[in-house]
Amino acid sequence: MQTIRLLSELRASLAALRAQGDDIALVPTMGALHAGHMALVAEAKLAAKRVVVSIFVNPKQFGANEDLSRYPRKELADARMLSDAGVDVLWMPPVEEVYPAGFATNVSVSGVSEGLDGAARPGHFDGVATVVAKLFNQVRPDVALFGEKDFQQLAVIRRMVADLDFGIDIRGVPTQRDDDGLALSSRNAYLVAENRSSAVALPRALGVAAATIEKGGDAVAALSTARDTLIAAGFEVDYVELVDAETLAEPVPGRPGRLLAAARIAGTRLIDNVAVKYG
Template structure:
């Protein structure tokens, strides 16, 4: 596996793949990898001849410096996992290359970034689309894999890719969960024992909503069911509960008549966790 510390080195590696007429898949990450990331790598390996991963803790998508500083990091472990998974090249760029001094260009989906979870974390998705657009430019892949756990992010990246005309197929990969149902996240390591147990309320709430949707229900009833379930856990602080059209995140009300995306965010001991599920009537 080739480790690239500069964009130029990564571009050189990708150019060698192109000369061999090989397709390229991209897996963007912020490091501290887990099985969810490995699922992205596995899917990229299925879809492309070569896989490039990136490790970059993107400062522009963090609302608070303390949250950025607390983000877990373990580069050597990450490299070992990526190499074992068959990644061909990993780009680990410095902040000064991704955001050159004096840079002032941003990329933003004006509607989708400022609704739902974007209201809880203002500016977060602007940071995501800005860095993803730059990574797309650096690597110029044929496909890119993103997890469905960050469902709004996935749909925003798809919209940005379409709107800017990137010739890249965006592949969503299903959420990978721990044996007890907790969605895998690099933030989970920051949970204390009691908060780790309490966080299972997220998957319980989504499972209950899935069952209710299959029986026939309304958006309003789903919202009440989920909120009651999470608020029943004293260690959970519900930060966001959004139910939207699964394809375009459009606002929906009344009887559930088509697939809907349920997106949750809740805080446990100061750690913000996300989870999601698409439910159908």
């Protein structure tokens, strides 16, 4: 595996791979890798001859009071995992290589970025769209893979790629979960044992609400019950909402729905979502 930190070297390396006729899959990450990320890598290896994984903790997607400074960084361990998995290129640029002096461009995707995390974290999806657009232009992949755990992020990226004619195949990979059902996340490392055991209330509450809705139960009541369940478990709830799975707008009976939630426990913000057959 090549570990590359300079854009000039990345482009030279990828040009050599393309000269051999190889297609390229990209898995963008912020590091602190876990089994969820490695599931993306496994899918990437099936999708293309060569796999590039990026590790970049993107400052533009963190708000002023968020956890940029303490976000887990495990470069050596991450590199070992990726090398063992057969990744071809690890793209791990410093901040100044991604945002050089004078950088003044912002990518904003309206519609799907509004509401949910877009409302709870103002500016977050501008930061996501900007860095992903940069990564796409740096790597120029044929296919890129993202986890469905960050479902709104996936919708934002799909909209951006369609609108800006990137010509990249965007694939979502199902959420990977621990044995108790909690969605795998780098932020789970923040949870001490007591909070970790309480955190499973999040996927369980969503599962109960989704089952109720699919059986024809009242959606508003199901969402309210889910919120109450989370509060009782010690969460501060940002949102629990049922939306259309494609547009993230109001759900439409007969179309695929998605139940999404974000909540904090002991200062750690967790997100999760489940598919819902609505109406």
